Amino acid sequence: MLIEQILASSLILTTPILLAAMGGLVNRQAGIVNIGLEAKMLSGAFVAVIVSSATQSWLIACLAAALSSAVIGWLFSLTITRAHANMIVAGLGLNILVAGVLGFILSWFYKTSGTLRQPDVVLLPNVLPSAIENIPVVGLVLASLDPLTLFAWITVFCLPFVLANTRIGLWIRATGNAGHVSCAVGLRGLAIQDASTAFAGFFAGLAGAHLALASLGLFNEGLTAGRGFIALAAFYFGRDRPIQTAMACLLFGFLDTTQIRLQTAGFPPKLIGMTPYLMVLLALIFTSIRAQRKARI
């Protein structure tokens, strides 16, 4: 019973990180490190709550969240590709700007600080009928499967193929790995980078929608709690490969789940929360040393 619960909640907590990481991974393959994922997740969560309450449809809410974040991502990309802003600083700036705008909207239009509750927010439905819960071990996992989680995992298994075998995938990788070459063969590198950032925004928006609509049904300024950065950590850890990145996300989702349980067992929660960041640091050191050894040989 306990294992079932841990599995199910790990899967659900993984989804937002996974969605954001898939977008960020494609973005980085195209040569842009997206520090602004956090901002786009937050705006996605906000839009999802508002639209879900207004339209009574989780599907429209998710689409609205994804599209609005994609637009933000595209605009953000323009400052990098066309106006030559440094992507790191601009990304940090975007995080502050979006948090500021949302906080402003919250306290001015909704007269609330921090948390926004809307009436009749429609949550994400379960994909499978609840009877499936009776299957041992995986039953609870399957029963709690929501459409975005399903979509995220479909993406994980489609992306390797798309990146390796389709024209668009090759364009993206060529742009990121050999800008001059892609330019020389007539690809519109900047447009491809813009599109990939919009794509990352789209997925970050979905990630935000999942955070808001999976079980909470409300928006909070601290809802993302650094998950955009954990997603960044995940695709650095997975070296931009979808499957490996997804495994890292699962691990972080699992840590997120066990954090609460370990806390009751006496482990300090703050130190457990530190693990993803520490792991990335170690992974980064490891891969850099290996890359340098290879270069020497």
Next chain:
Amino acid sequence: MNKSVAERGIGILLPLVVAVIISGIVLLAIGKNPLDVFSLIVAESFGNARRIAATLSAATPLLFTAVATAVCFRSGVFNVGVEGAFLVGGLAAVFLGFTLPAQLYFALLPLCFAFAALVGAIWLYVPGMLLAKWEVDEVVSTLMLNFIAVAITGYLVNGPLLSPQSGNNVTPLIHQVAYLPRLMPPSTLHAGFLIGLVCVAVYGFWCRYTAAGFEGALVGQNKRFSRAVGISVPRTIMGVMILSGLIAGIGGAAHGLGQMHRFSDGFSPGYGFTGIAVALLGRNHPVGIVFGAILFGALASAGTTIQLFSNIPLDLVNIIQGTVMIFAVVGLRKITFRRKKETVHAD
């Protein structure tokens, strides 16, 4: 040369102008007259001696974090870990401030500062060494270290260093003798501000008149050339990272000993990140940094009163800060729309 001065001027003004326009639009959207609000901000932050003191007090931590950022940025090292070094430095100083015996009197303050500088320097030495030795991407490593710093300090103030009296997220108060003196008693402006100015001045001197400072700038402009003329790039990178950590640590100490008198969760509401905005706005120039720090200090100190009196959310300050950060790094004259000029940005 005139052209470059003009360019510099535009470079400093552009982000401010864009920020004013964007916040103006936001204010118009909620039916407030932007001019009224801006003049209220000016009056609230510079209206009289007391308000100026509040502004300078708010600018104090930014002086340190901006210099710590600028030291690295001008060498082309994208260190975004000043926030973390500020936190660990602050905690280090406060820790000595309440554990060492109060009988040390005047020896206590320098001890606290030295320890904070040491801890800050070690904190940023790690990513500096990783970058210099193994080319570990400094942006990600310092970003991750920020989270680790928040976690470690958060754990310490909730656990081993928790104050027995007031049991929520704070350390005990430091000894009275370790307090930095207040400059204008009713206000919180403290001697840390002067230390900050000294830091900026030393930074300016270092940039301009020392070989190390010159080498740092050279590495930032052209690594291959630096290598060719015999400058050790790894050593320069490690040097600026250590220097950055040192300054950030001292900044944390000044904030802890002058302002807070203890360490708590939320010790730094993003001073490290605002410091990045200040350094960018001031184009790493010492005078620019002082102006930038005072500007953001003014926004922070006026923001609270503006929210009280005219009901405009404090988040306006964040909107301005975010806009400044994005547009401070925009290369105005390099804006490209045509395909002909396209160059792809690799990371």
